[in-house]
Amino acid sequence: xxxxxxxxxxxREEIEFRxxxxxxxxxxxxxxxxxxxxxxxxxxxxxNPKGSFHERWNHSHGCRRWVSLTxxxxxxxxxxxxxxxxRFRP
Amino acid sequence: MVEQRFAxxxxxxxxxxxxxxxxVVVAGPGVEVxxxxxxxxxxxxxDPEPAVLGALGDRLRVAIPAEPNRxxxxxxxxxxxxxxxxxxxxxxxxxxxxxxxxTMEGGWPPDVxxxxxxxxxxxxxxxxxxxxxxxxxxxxLDLDPRVFGPDHCAQTLLARVDVILFRxxxxxxxxxxxxxxxxxxxxxxxxxxxxxxxx
Ligand SMILES: [Zn+2]
Numbered sequence: 001x002x003x004x005x006x007x008x009x010x011x012r013e014e015i016e017f018r019x020x021x022x023x024x025x026x027x028x029x030x031x032x033x034x035x036x037x038x039x040x041x042x043x044x045x046x047x048n049p050k051g052s053f054h055e056r057w058n059h060s061h062g063c064r065r066w067v068s069l070t071x072x073x074x075x076x077x078x079x080x081x082x083x084x085x086x087r088f089r090p
Numbered sequence: 091m092v093e094q095r096f097a098x099x100x101x102x103x104x105x106x107x108x109x110x111x112x113x114v115v116v117a118g119p120g121v122e123v124x125x126x127x128x129x130x131x132x133x134x135x136x137d138p139e140p141a142v143l144g145a146l147g148d149r150l151r152v153a154i155p156a157e158p159n160r161x162x163x164x165x166x167x168x169x170x171x172x173x174x175x176x177x178x179x180x181x182x183x184x185x186x187x188x189x190x191x192x193t194m195e196g197g198w199p200p201d202v203x204x205x206x207x208x209x210x211x212x213x214x215x216x217x218x219x220x221x222x223x224x225x226x227x228x229x230x231l232d233l234d235p236r237v238f239g240p241d242h243c244a245q246t247l248l249a250r251v252d253v254i255l256f257r258x259x260x261x262x263x264x265x266x267x268x269x270x271x272x273x274x275x276x277x278x279x280x281x282x283x284x285x286x287x288x289x
Contacts (some may be wrong), residue, residue, distance in 0.1 A: 008158040008159070008173075008174060009158060009159055009244070009245075010159075012230070012231075012246070013230040015230065015247060016230070016246060016247060061245065061246060061247050061252055062244070062245045062246060063158070063159075063172065063173045063174070063245065064173055065173060065174065086174075
């Protein structure tokens with residue numbers, strides 16, 4: 001069980017959160033006429049590292065805000081502070 | 091005001107109660123659970139500008155907390171922080187007139203919303219010396235009074251159900267807001283947990 005820190009609610013148990021996959025995956029600019037490869041890369045391909053992974057979590061049973069943090073996929077240790085990813089910051 | 095109405099003109103709460111007075115739904119030696127039926131509830135969403143929060147607090151006659159997971163109180167009226175841009179205002183007496191006035195008067199930023207959510211959840215009160223220990227059986231939060239103080243509120247899980255938890259005014263009692271369709275399950279769970287408690 002992970003203890004995930006929400007920037008607004010403080011440390012909460014993992015069951016209150018929903019994992020949102022890799023953080024910082026940029027969508028292609030629509031005006032730049034992205035290629036099929038660029039679009040499928042954005043939609044389907046993730047880095048899936050062994051080690052430090054920057055990922056998103058949604059505090060779905062709490063304040064329902066998105067946060068991002070770095071977690072080791074080997075030890076599950078959370079290696080960074082949680083950052084709010086929405087427009088409101090604490 | 092938004093309770094289900096039947097042909098006989100009566101109203102019935104999610105737990106089958108027909109009165110505005112609190113009704114005991116679970117009772118044990120050291121704990122009692124009551125349903126406060128038909129508590130008026132208003133969901134407010136707006137940008138958390140201090141001036142707008144102040145104006146809203148003045149118009150609703152209750153302090154709107156800017157700090158996360160805190161409760162503003164004035165008498166029986168409460169304002170609970172739900173998210174950086176969302177609050178829930180509760181009043182067991184009458185919120186309807188204030189809501190009508192708020193929405194009629196205008197003068198709010200364009201992205202403000204006021205939604206009457208009185209039928210969304212019902213309010214349970216857990217009181218008695220064992221109320222905290224009973225809650226702790228199904229809730230991952232630290233409910234110790236040094237951590238979860240009288241002006242705290244939290245959205246969390248109780249027996250795998252989404253709830254809003256807060257301390258009722260001036261007492262050790264807890265308020266638990268639960269969605270209408272989960273209320274019967276939660277009361278069944280509390281009844282069951284309580285049985286194990288005194289075994
Ligand atoms: Zn949160």
